[in-house]
Amino acid sequence: MRVSGFMIPKEQVKTCVASDTIESVLDAILDNKISAVVCVEENKAVGIITKTDLTKAYKKQLPLDTKISDIMVADVKAVFENQPRDKAARVFETNKIHHAVVVGENGEFSGLISSLDIA
Numbered sequence: 001m002r003v004s005g006f007m008i009p010k011e012q013v014k015t016c017v018a019s020d021t022i023e024s025v026l027d028a029i030l031d032n033k034i035s036a037v038v039c040v041e042e043n044k045a046v047g048i049i050t051k052t053d054l055t056k057a058y059k060k061q062l063p064l065d066t067k068i069s070d071i072m073v074a075d076v077k078a079v080f081e082n083q084p085r086d087k088a089a090r091v092f093e094t095n096k097i098h099h100a101v102v103v104g105e106n107g108e109f110s111g112l113i114s115s116l117d118i119a
Helices: 022-032 051-059 085-095
Strands: 036-041 044-050 078-080 099-103 109-114
Touching: 022 036, 022 051, 036 109, 044 051, 044 099, 078 085, 085 099
Parallel strands: 078 099
Antiparallel strands: 036 044, 099 109
């Protein structure tokens, strides 16, 4: 099975921009019962914010108006839409991650997958 067969398409992924605040991303995660939000600029994924990142921000006592760019993971791991599931799984295993963005052949953001989606 290819990644495109089980990914969450970009139209269904909650996104933000780097200038958004921790509070707005926290609201998106809680309101939608999701575990990650993708930071997108010019149709490219430039970061990802997970529940773990928000927990770290809380532990550091960062204010809710802190910009997402200050806490997001900017080293976004990506897989291609047409990659086989097992190849995508190796990206997760090698990088010890639970979320990866999906990109098309041109590198534009097209979706999101999690380790649970692969399983």
